[in-house]
Amino acid sequence: MQSTADAFEDLRKDFPVLNRRVRDDKKLVYFDNAATTQKPNQVIDAISDYYQNYNSNIHRAVHALAEESTEAFENTRDIVAKFLNIEDSREIIFVRGTTEGINLVAYAWGRDNVKEGDIIVTTEYEHHSNIVPWQLLTQEKKAQLKYIDIDDNGELMLDQLDDYLSTGKVKLVTFSHMSNVLGTISPVEKIVSKCKNAGVKVLIDAAQSVPHMKVNLNEIGCDFFVFSGHKMLGPTGVGVLWAKKEILEKMSPFLGGGDMIREVHKYETTWNDLPYKFEAGTPNIADVIGFAKAIEYLEKIGMDNIRNHELELTKYALEEMKKIPGLTLYGTKEPEKRGGVISFNFNDVHPHDVGTIIDKDGVAIRSGHHCAQVLMEKLNVSATNRASFYIYNTKEEIDVLIAALQNVAKVFKL
């Protein structure tokens, strides 16, 4: 029998880009998975297959191609529902990504439900996509936006949530399941139960969690849940918004147009059923079909195995990085409380310089503010370096990163 590490090593052959050489013929070490992951042949082939063999618009025609494409598209909805353990796949809305999903909720639900003086609660470690839509909404409605701060360990200070909830004015608490910078995994159960006790709605930005761990939406008990396909082996341009049927049915539509209507008259329109009410216009058919293959691929490996593999890599990387003098690690020191994302700074060398120097050794990390400037302000830095892992990464690649970082020290004479 194959060892687990070997099994993970073996799947690298499914990802053509991982064979690539970069810069001076260096092996690519891809550690920018929190931004987007690479795609396996299974996904790439499914997209070509659609365009080569049954490209057709969905839902509106009766010919053979349209039937095939509609079936493949709708099949993805069922696969997503099963993946998240949701009984009713009509609660799955396809969107462009996390950003569009959150904006949809802010626009369609927020505008009807948030009034002057109400409070929306978010956190200090959010991606801009879970801050800016709420700024727009609260400014428009003269409502208030409040933040749950983080402590020195990069964990949320939940007593602040209690204070906000006790005002009775909170309409929504919205937070990321896992921070894209610190890797902190949020205490979802605690937050949801506090909010449920207070009768407050909860949105979870799962862009960084769903790709890396088992998520059972039936148990979580939140109201809105959003993530992006491209961060989990899928194509760009596909994301998912899940919300409870009762909420979606009451919500106003987001975009108006084809597919989302039941009947259109000159001056009024009735809405289509779920999920189509929220899927106006021709959707991203090819990529939705490709996304199904990504989920199947992940399920075949098993989400628990994926979590364990990344935990191993994270532990190893943290150990090795701690040995480098002058390297500052952000976030909790307990690997179990975090995902496979490591943010760091190296003495006072700017992250862009670190990124450029290690890129010469083929190592791709992210340098910058990671669309989380509120968090950067909190950490009192303008940017960090971020290495983030996925299923195809190995300990040997982490060794390459460590050696490359030693080069940075040489160049900057540290």
Next chain:
Amino acid sequence: MSGDPIYTEMIIEYSRNPSNFGKIDNAHIHQHDANPLCGDTIDLYLNIDDNKISEVKFDGHGCAICMACCSVLTEMIKGKTLDDVKKFDKDELLSELGLEHLVKTSPVRIKCALLSLKSLKFGIYSYFVDKMKDSESAGNLNEEAANLY
């Protein structure tokens, strides 16, 4: 590492010990700019006497390229007339640090290199337009700045 096309001795040295680093209180020109991609920010301060740059400083956070370019740019323009500075070309700055190749090789890092010059051009434009009420002299410096990279 010898022969590194970006991280030369000179760039490392400037990034460790930038020239003209600091602030001028009530400067005649104060221009703030940021690089939205990486979050680099700089503030450029200039005093003008007799149509010449009598004093210049900058501060901010940026990568080695950005800091080195700010240093060299401020060194190069000190004492120059505004007319000279208006004509200042990006190649002059880049070649001083051996970074001409960035224009072709790194569309991302060229932004780090030219943030300083962009701020300078915008700053002088606003000085002419807002302070001197002389939009003729300002010319199209603002467009030039906006199209620098």
